[in-house]
Amino acid sequence: MGTLLFALPYAGGGASLYRSWPETTGVRVHGVQLPGREELFDEPWPLSMADTIARCVRQVVERSTGDDNVALFGHSFGAVLAYEVARHLVADGRTPVHLFASGSVDPTTPLGRDPAQLSDTEFVGRVESLAGYTHPALAIPDLREIVLPVLRADVRMHETYRTDAERPLPVPVTALRGTSDHLVSADDCARWAKVTSAVSTVVQLPGGHMYFVDDPQPLLTVIERTLES
Numbered sequence: 001m002g003t004l005l006f007a008l009p010y011a012g013g014g015a016s017l018y019r020s021w022p023e024t025t026g027v028r029v030h031g032v033q034l035p036g037r038e039e040l041f042d043e044p045w046p047l048s049m050a051d052t053i054a055r056c057v058r059q060v061v062e063r064s065t066g067d068d069n070v071a072l073f074g075h076s077f078g079a080v081l082a083y084e085v086a087r088h089l090v091a092d093g094r095t096p097v098h099l100f101a102s103g104s105v106d107p108t109t110p111l112g113r114d115p116a117q118l119s120d121t122e123f124v125g126r127v128e129s130l131a132g133y134t135h136p137a138l139a140i141p142d143l144r145e146i147v148l149p150v151l152r153a154d155v156r157m158h159e160t161y162r163t164d165a166e167r168p169l170p171v172p173v174t175a176l177r178g179t180s181d182h183l184v185s186a187d188d189c190a191r192w193a194k195v196t197s198a199v200s201t202v203v204q205l206p207g208g209h210m211y212f213v214d215d216p217q218p219l220l221t222v223i224e225r226t227l228e229s
Contacts, residue, residue, distance in 0.1 A: 002026045003097060003227050006060050008074035008081040010103075011158055012151030014038035021216050024224045027071075032059050032081075036150040045150055049157045053084045060085055061094075071098040071227060075212070077158040079104035083195065084163075086171050095170060099196075100223060102176040103184050103209055106191040107163040168197040174226055176203045176219065178211030201226075 005027050007018035015031025016038055023029075034055060036045030046052045064070050070089065074082030079101040086099050105111065173196045175189035186202060193200035205211050205218045212219040 002028060003069040003071050004064050005029045005071045005073055005223065005227075006063075006082075006085070007031050008056060008072065008078035008085070009034060009037075010075045011077040011154035012037070012147055013078070017213070021220060024220050027220075027224055027227060030059075030063055032056050036153075037147070045153060047153055047157075049084075049161060052157065053081060053088070056081050056085050057088045060089065061092075064094075066094060069097045069227075070094065071100065071223075072096050073100040073102065073223065074104070075102040076104050076209070077154050078102075080107055080158060080161055083107050083169075086169055087165060090169055090171065097172075098227060099169070099171050099173045100176060100226075101173060101189075101192055102212070102219075103178070103181060104175075105184060105188045106175075106195055107161075107165070108194055109188070109191060110162065111159050165195070168195055170197050172196065172198040173200045174203055174222070175200065176205065176222070178207035178209060179204045180207065181209045181211070183209050 003026060007015075007021075007029055009015065009032065014037040015033040018029055018031030021029050033040055034045060034052065035043035046055060060070065060072075072082040072086055074080065082099055082101060084107075086096050089096055173192050175192040177184045177186065177189050186204065189202040189204075190200075192202075203222050205222070207214075
């Protein structure tokens with residue numbers, strides 16, 4: 001039996017990146033799409049973390065059965081979403097087989113960044129400086145008007161997020177980072193062990209914070225080998 005890998009978006013991101021990933025033996029990738037982006041750009045997006053998580057959970061449940069092996073992947077903001085989706089699935093008796101948390105501190109550690117109000121230019125500059133990555137749509141005025149409010153909402157949710165979990169998940173965790181990521185350290189990744197009662201592993205791959213965007217194959221190889229084992 002193969003595994004369904006549900007990939008959660010990073011701040012301001014959509015599902016198209018994950019849909020472009022090449023097929024991997026035994027793993028079917030489903031990009032989770034949220035309102036306000038890509039083909040759902042005209043739908044109002046949720047402004048609360050609870051609504052956002054609920055939409056993610058609903059997509060996972062609707063696109064899988066109780067007999068499917070479900071794994072979760074999320075990068076940065078998406079890693080937090082993936083963790084919260086895992087919590088909901090566990091509570092529903094549908095425990096995922098694995099959680100891949102990429103480019104993120106663990107959910108119990110506050111980001112420690114001030115989500116102060118900034119002008120659009122200041123905000124974009126701050127995000128690009130932190131992530132070392134420029135969202136292509138931000139360079140196109142018409143698309144910028146669509147993407148920027150969604151990105152702001154995601155960043156606000158991420159920077160104010162606090163978990164209320166009281167017990168670790170019975171789900172193995174692989175925490176990943178780019179070796180030159182200046183936002184997330186190897187120690188940050190190691191602290192994901194606090195949120196699981198199962199095995200926790202740290203994997204580092206070449207690149208910066210958005211290490212997998214240009215070439216997802218090294219990441220996909222790690223995912224495939226992990227799920228096979």
